[in-house]
Each structure stands twice: as structure tokens, then as C-alpha cells.
Amino acid sequence: MSKKLVIVESPAKSKTIGRYLGSDYIITASLGHIRDLPSSNLGVDVKHNYKPLYITMKGKEKVVRDLKLMAQEADEILLATDPDREGEAIAWHLAKVLKIDPDSKCRITFNEITKSAVQEAIKNPRAINMNLANAQQARRILDRLVGYELSPLLWKKIRKGLSAGRVQSVATKIVMDRDAEIDAFNPEEYWLIKAVVTPGKNTDKFVLGYYGTVDGSGKVKKDDLKCLEDAQVVLDAVGTGPLTVDSIKKGTKERNPYPPFTTSTLQQEASKRLGFSSKKTMSIAQQLYEGVEIAGAGQTALVSYIRTDSVRISEEAVEAAKKIIKERFGSEYCTSFKRQYKNKNSAQDAHEAIRPTHFDLDPRAIRSSLTTDQYKLYQLIWDRFLATQMASCKLDTVTCQASCNGRVFRASGETVTFKGFLVLYDDVAEDQNKTDDQDGKASIPPLEDGMKLELLDIKSLQKFTTPPPHYTEATLIKALEEYGIGRPSTYAPTISTILERKYIEKDGRLLLITDLGKIVTNMLSENFSEIVDLSFTAEMETKLDEVEEGKEEWEHVLDGFYPGFNSQVKAAQESIDKITFEPEKTGEVCPQCGGELLYKEGRYGKFIACTNFPECNYTQNIVVYAKGTCPRCGSGLLVHRSKKYRNKTFYTCDKKGADPNCDFISWDLPIEGKFCPECGSYMVLKHFGKKAYPRCSNKDCTTNVRKSKKSSSGNKKDNDEE
Structure with a gap:
């Protein structure tokens, strides 16, 4: 019997796949990457077409030895690493180490780890996609060139332990710019007027918001009230009323469900709904993708591939979703058509959206087999996906306009007549504009044109404009995606890195720039403007996409960047003065030696220490x-x-x-x-x-x-x- 060796990245994935293949298959794991650039030197020959020097990663020697022994005994080797750039690069490195011809049919991929998907992949092996592998290689070398040359400069000019990178430095600048915008914000005063009215019964009372005035032509002009005097003019004009109904407009509208999850939207939604960090979300999602032990079913993968930009859905998944919807809610809650969503570009269509892979495993039915966090995230993915194939929410709308002495008031209301997908995935509350004080959603009783409205109460409210909000992990990921900075697999590690480097810090869920983050970002902005430039970084991502699509040579992309960047680094070595990073003083003296006490950053956050360290080792925790x-x-x-x-x-x-x-x-x-x-x-x-x-x-x-x-x-x- 011939032996076939299948190599994946993780033991959990190998265990899941092992359920679907026969005894003539041996499944093993590479435990991620096995080769990388050396940490002790640049590892890239910039004078000879950026040739990389790859070495076996530290700690992977035994893994490589075992893989070689297993490969010698196998009649066929199939590389089943993840279906993306990173996975393709790992497959290429494995082929190099195991002396497999990359052009041979040695590569298999699947978007979901199910029996049908795995067996179909086994039947259709292909050659390694060198465009994909080269796109990853270009990114790795590019990041090495930037990090290896900029980080030592930061160590020399600021302090040890700092780092810079194409994506992390831009992400830090986005946070810094928002914080600067908030600091510079100058609140402006404005006033609102709310009128409580009724068509005759107090039980039918509702609120109208002041909108504006009627000009000579009969048109309504919006009126911005800037001060108390402006508001008082309106109050005096309205007096004790009554108001007259000018118009009632009734209509209907539908609200459609959001698309299924991509990597970015999953991280955003898990942050908003579950309070998960992006790193935690991706870690749990990886567990769900690779497989968890389900009672009575064994090791089972619950969701499709989790690193995707695509919102495409397979026909089989749509049909499975519709069957569940009809059984659980009734046929009226199911769309009569396949609800489709469009990707931004063709490059994003390599995979499906993130969705369940086993529609017979409802989250509630297998809750006992999952950890709390696994259950929460699986439920979120399950509900979001089912909602995509559910009927739209239907609403009756009504808009009322009433006036008194030329002063116009408005109110609008909505009544849900059919909840549709909202019975499962209610996203309306989060997305409605809750700050729209002028025209909030009201419950409006039956009215007719010309009807008189008794004025029960009228009051003016002083307000001030507010600055844009601080970024959270969810909104920063959304911004990175909108700017075209990084890719799905980079969002979580990017945010983790700038938090670990103390460039930003968390206040609850808010991300705030630190003094260190400002110093590093300002230095990079002044001397390496392209590194922190949004459009330049986004353009570089586009070029990497072109490498993946076979439209651009990876060496050419590097050559268009590195010579100029290297010249800037050399000039900065001479032109930048060392920046002294002064620790913040507490204003207190050390009880042991009388020296000044300073705030310092440690492994577990801020603490207080004596300025005379190491002669004096006094420290204390910050009291909160x-x-x-x-x-x-x-x-x-x-x-x-x-x-x-x-x-x-x-x-x-x-x-x-x-x-x-x-x-x-x-x-x-x-x-x-x-x-x-x-x-x-x-x-x-x-x-x-x-x-x-x-x-x-x-x-x-x-x-x-x-x-x-x-x-x-x-x-x-x-x-x-x-």
C-alpha cells in the first residue's frame, strides 16, 4: 500500500483532516513556518536582486528532521497549508527543504475543513503558486529592510527596544492624528428646541424638534440656533401655540442584512458586541477553523477559512442556511432568492466569506463542547451568516411637519411591520444615529393635514459640538481597511505590536497615543515621510497585490522603494540629534535616599521608582x-x-x-x-x-x-x- 504524506501547519488541523482520509494517509504538522530570514543580520543581498538568505528557524530543527524522515518513507507528499500568501509561502519553503519540485502537483488547498472539501482537494492537487509565494516573500523582505534599518536608528536616537514598520508606523500615526484632532477641537455652542404636543389626548403626545423657518416662497429653510438669544426668538414666536400640521408623509422601507463576515468585519463586530481584542478574536477563530473536539462527532472544524476579504457565498451554503431558516422561523423569513454581496475587487474573491461549515452543528446544540469564548464567537458567525439569507426587515415610516407663526417643527417615526432577519441578528440599534437630536425617531399618533396640535410643553436645550471619538480596536481596523493599509492577516498583530511597544495605550476600549508614540512618529514623519504616509503605504499594498496576480515582479517592487529609503536612513544617521526621553516626575521624594521619584514603564505597566537607581532600588506601585x-x-x-x-x-x-x-x-x-x-x-x-x-x-x-x-x-x- 502506497503511503501519502499530508503536511499542514497545526496539530489541531492535522487531527481534523485525519478524520476524512484513509489509513494510507499520514498527516503531520510543520507548526507554522520552518524557515525565515536570520535575526542576527539583514539576511537580504540588496546588491544582487534582493536575494534572501533563509535559514531553519530556531526551535524548528527537530520538526525539519522529522519531516525529512517522513518524506523519505512516503510515496507522495501533499502540502496542505492555508490557502493564502502565507500558506503558499510555507508550502514553498517545505518544498525547498524536502526537495519537492514546486511545479509538480504537490499542493492542495481547501476553503473549509470538511470531508467533501478535503477529499475534493486530494483529487485535484496543483503546482505551488509562485505568484502568491512571491507576494509573501516581497512583503517579508520589505518589512525586514524597513525594520532592520529603522529600528537601530530609533535605538540610537531615542532608546533601546523600539521598532518601526510599514504598517505599524502608519497605524500609530492614524491614532496620533485623531488624538491631536481631539485635543485641538474647539466646541461650538448650539441650541435645540423640543415641543411636546398632542392632537387632543395626552396619551397621544409626542415630541417635535425645531427645524427652521418658511421663507417668502413657501420653502422651508433650516435654521441653526447658535445662542440662547436665537432660541428665545423661536420660543417667543411660538408662544403657547397651537401648532398646525402642514404635512404627513407615510411610506414603507426595507432594511437588508449586512454581508457575511470578512476578517476585518469579524474583528470589528467581535470587539463591539463581545469586547474581544482583535488578537483574541483571531486566536479563537483559528481554533474554530482548525477544529475542536465535539462530543459524539470528534475533532471538527466549525467555520470556513478566517483570513478573507471576500463576501462571496457558495450555493451549497446558501441552500443549507435557507433550510435552517425555514425550519426555525418559517418560510416567510427566508428570501426567495440568493442574496448576493459584491466584493470591492476581483483580487478579493479567492475565498468565501467566513461562515459555518457544518450546518447540522447549531451553536446551542454543541455549547457543552465549546469554551465560553468559542461559543460566543461561533454564535456570532452563525447568526450573521444565517441572517444574510433571511427576508428584509419591513417598516412603515411617517414624517410629520407642523408649524406655528412661520416656525417649522418636524418629527419622523418608524414602525416595524415585519422583523425579518432582525429576529436573529438585530443590528439596527447599533447603527441608527443616536445623536440626531434634531429629528429623532418618535412614536407618532394618527394625524391629518391641517390638524391643530396642542402645545403641552416647549423647552430650549443648550448643546455643544463634540470632537470625533478616540479610536477603538474596531474603528482602527475599519480605518486601516478603508485606507488600504495592511491586509486581513496583519490587523491583529499590528495593533498588538504598537500596544506592546507602548506607542499607544488602552483606556478601557479607547486607544490613546503615548508620549513615546508621539516622539517616534514625529521623528519618522520628519525624516521618512513615506513610511508614515497613508497613500504611499496603500500603494505598496496594491503593488504586492499585483505581484500576487502576476502583473508585477517582486524584485521590481523592492527596487522601486529601497534605494531611496536607504539614502534617507544614511542621511538621518548624521542629521538627527539624539532625543532625550525625560521620565515624568511625581513631585515626591524617595523615602530611602531623598532622590526624586519618577513614573517609569515596566513589564506590567507604569510604576514609581527612584531617580538614583541602581544605587537606590526603591520602587512603589501607582495607587489607583x-x-x-x-x-x-x-x-x-x-x-x-x-x-x-x-x-x-x-x-x-x-x-x-x-x-x-x-x-x-x-x-x-x-x-x-x-x-x-x-x-x-x-x-x-x-x-x-x-x-x-x-x-x-x-x-x-x-x-x-x-x-x-x-x-x-x-x-x-x-x-x-x-
Whole structure:
């Protein structure tokens, strides 16, 4: 019997694929990349057409040895790495190491890890796509050239441990520019006027917002009220009313579901709905793609390939979705046609959108086999995909215009007559403009033209314009995608890198530029404008796409960038003065030696240290007080950042109250003055994703036991966050 060796990237993926192939197949994993450029030197011969020097990665020696031994015993070798640039490059490196002809039919790919997809791929092997591999190679070498030449410059001119890169430096500048825009924002005053009216019954009262005036030709002109005096003129004109209905416009409209997830929109939605970081989202999505152990079914991949720009959907998936919709909701909730979505360009059509791969595995049915986070993300993908093939939401709309003494007021309302896809995936609340104070959605009673409206109340409201919001991970990813910066696989590692480098920091979900981020970005902007230029970086991404499509030679792309960049680096070595990064002073003195105390950055965040280090080793944590008091002794509460669980905080007593030996500690914030009605223990605020609920702090309390039994009927693998 002939032996066929199939090489994938991860053990989880190999275990899943192993279920679908016979005993004559041996499946093993390369554990990702096996070769890369050396870390000790540039590894690129810039004088000879940018020839790269690849070496076996540190720690992969045994993997390579084992692969070679297995390859010698195999009659056929199939490279089944992921179906993208990175996967194609790994396949090419494997072919080089195992001495496989890249032009031979040694490469197989599948968009989903299902029995039919894997077996179909086995039947149709192909040659390695060198355009794809070269696009990855060009990106890797380009990033090496930028990082290897810029990072040492930053070490020399600012401080050790810094880095720069094509995508990370642009992402940092996007955050910095937004923060600068917010800092420079000058609020402008404006006024709103709201009128509470009724056609005759107080039960039918509704709110009209002031809009403008009627000019001589009968046209309505919008009126911006800039000050109290402007608002008072309107109030005086309206007096005690009444208002007369000028027009009632009724209509209908439909709201269509969003497209299925791409990598970018999945990260954005998981951030908004679940509170996941982009890194966490991609890690969990990878688990769902490679396969998890499902009770009674074995190792099973639950979603299609997770790195995609495409919103294309296969016919089989559409039919499976429609069958579920009809069974669960009824045929009226299912579209009578295949709802299709358009990609921005043809280059994005290599894969399908992210969708479920086993429509017989409803998230709720397999919840006990998934961790809490796996379940949440799988449910999100499942619901979003089913919604794409559901009927549109139907609404009745009404717009009312009423006036008094030439002053025009308006209100608009919507009534859902058929929920359609909203029964499953309600995205209306998030996307409606909640700040539209002038014309919010109101509940409007039956009205007729010419009807008199009694004025129950009228008031003016002072408002101020607000600056654009700080970026979050979700909105930064959206901006990167819109600007054409990076690709789906780069968003999460880019944000992780600039957080780790302390170029940006998180305040809750908000991303804020740091002083270090400003210094590095300003230096790059002044001396390497192309590196932080949005259009240049986007153009470079387009050129890499052209390499992938076979329209451009990868060496030519590098040659169009590197000589000029290298000249800039050499000039900067001489022209840039060393930047002194002054640590922030606390204004206090060291209790050990009398030196100044400074704020410093450490592995686990900011702390306070003596300026005379290393002669004086005094340090202290930064004291942050939480809202509320210790439920045991009434003292204050301190907030601490966990060293074991990154970005997780806990609370302790400050021991300055009635009991200096109080040992109170909790992962959850106590609710001030609230105690459990059943056992008397203090109550805490327990967070679940974006929501928070009061819970008894006593785990053995009957209230917690009841909730635990109710919620876990399903999830044997759920881990308590504590």
C-alpha cells in the first residue's frame, strides 16, 4: 500500500483532516513556518536582486528532521497549508527543504475543513503558486529592510527596544492624528428646541424638534440656533401655540442584512458586541477553523477559512442556511432568492466569506463542547451568516411637519411591520444615529393635514459640538481597511505590536497615543515621510497585490522603494540629534535616599521608582482608587493590574480604615451598600462581555448555585474568569 504524506501547519488541523482520509494517509504538522530570514543580520543581498538568505528557524530543527524522515518513507507528499500568501509561502519553503519540485502537483488547498472539501482537494492537487509565494516573500523582505534599518536608528536616537514598520508606523500615526484632532477641537455652542404636543389626548403626545423657518416662497429653510438669544426668538414666536400640521408623509422601507463576515468585519463586530481584542478574536477563530473536539462527532472544524476579504457565498451554503431558516422561523423569513454581496475587487474573491461549515452543528446544540469564548464567537458567525439569507426587515415610516407663526417643527417615526432577519441578528440599534437630536425617531399618533396640535410643553436645550471619538480596536481596523493599509492577516498583530511597544495605550476600549508614540512618529514623519504616509503605504499594498496576480515582479517592487529609503536612513544617521526621553516626575521624594521619584514603564505597566537607581532600588506601585468602599471594614478600595492575566484588574482594601489588617480581595468590584438578601454577603458587579450584572460574592450562596445550574446545563468546559 502506497503511503501519502499530508503536511499542514497545526496539530489541531492535522487531527481534523485525519478524520476524512484513509489509513494510507499520514498527516503531520510543520507548526507554522520552518524557515525565515536570520535575526542576527539583514539576511537580504540588496546588491544582487534582493536575494534572501533563509535559514531553519530556531526551535524548528527537530520538526525539519522529522519531516525529512517522513518524506523519505512516503510515496507522495501533499502540502496542505492555508490557502493564502502565507500558506503558499510555507508550502514553498517545505518544498525547498524536502526537495519537492514546486511545479509538480504537490499542493492542495481547501476553503473549509470538511470531508467533501478535503477529499475534493486530494483529487485535484496543483503546482505551488509562485505568484502568491512571491507576494509573501516581497512583503517579508520589505518589512525586514524597513525594520532592520529603522529600528537601530530609533535605538540610537531615542532608546533601546523600539521598532518601526510599514504598517505599524502608519497605524500609530492614524491614532496620533485623531488624538491631536481631539485635543485641538474647539466646541461650538448650539441650541435645540423640543415641543411636546398632542392632537387632543395626552396619551397621544409626542415630541417635535425645531427645524427652521418658511421663507417668502413657501420653502422651508433650516435654521441653526447658535445662542440662547436665537432660541428665545423661536420660543417667543411660538408662544403657547397651537401648532398646525402642514404635512404627513407615510411610506414603507426595507432594511437588508449586512454581508457575511470578512476578517476585518469579524474583528470589528467581535470587539463591539463581545469586547474581544482583535488578537483574541483571531486566536479563537483559528481554533474554530482548525477544529475542536465535539462530543459524539470528534475533532471538527466549525467555520470556513478566517483570513478573507471576500463576501462571496457558495450555493451549497446558501441552500443549507435557507433550510435552517425555514425550519426555525418559517418560510416567510427566508428570501426567495440568493442574496448576493459584491466584493470591492476581483483580487478579493479567492475565498468565501467566513461562515459555518457544518450546518447540522447549531451553536446551542454543541455549547457543552465549546469554551465560553468559542461559543460566543461561533454564535456570532452563525447568526450573521444565517441572517444574510433571511427576508428584509419591513417598516412603515411617517414624517410629520407642523408649524406655528412661520416656525417649522418636524418629527419622523418608524414602525416595524415585519422583523425579518432582525429576529436573529438585530443590528439596527447599533447603527441608527443616536445623536440626531434634531429629528429623532418618535412614536407618532394618527394625524391629518391641517390638524391643530396642542402645545403641552416647549423647552430650549443648550448643546455643544463634540470632537470625533478616540479610536477603538474596531474603528482602527475599519480605518486601516478603508485606507488600504495592511491586509486581513496583519490587523491583529499590528495593533498588538504598537500596544506592546507602548506607542499607544488602552483606556478601557479607547486607544490613546503615548508620549513615546508621539516622539517616534514625529521623528519618522520628519525624516521618512513615506513610511508614515497613508497613500504611499496603500500603494505598496496594491503593488504586492499585483505581484500576487502576476502583473508585477517582486524584485521590481523592492527596487522601486529601497534605494531611496536607504539614502534617507544614511542621511538621518548624521542629521538627527539624539532625543532625550525625560521620565515624568511625581513631585515626591524617595523615602530611602531623598532622590526624586519618577513614573517609569515596566513589564506590567507604569510604576514609581527612584531617580538614583541602581544605587537606590526603591520602587512603589501607582495607587489607583476604585469607586466605593471596602465591604468588610469601610476603608477605600485600590485597583491593581494582574501580572498573571494581562489586562485584568482586581480590588483590595487600602487598609486605612477601621481594620488595618483587612485582607479583602476580589476580582469583581463590590456594589456600594448592597448585600445579598439571602445570605447577607456583599454584592459585586459581574461582567459578562459588554454587560454587567449584580451577583452575590458568596459562590456557595443559593442565588449563585441556581444561576450556575441554569447556565451550565451547558457548558462543561466553561472556565470561571477568576
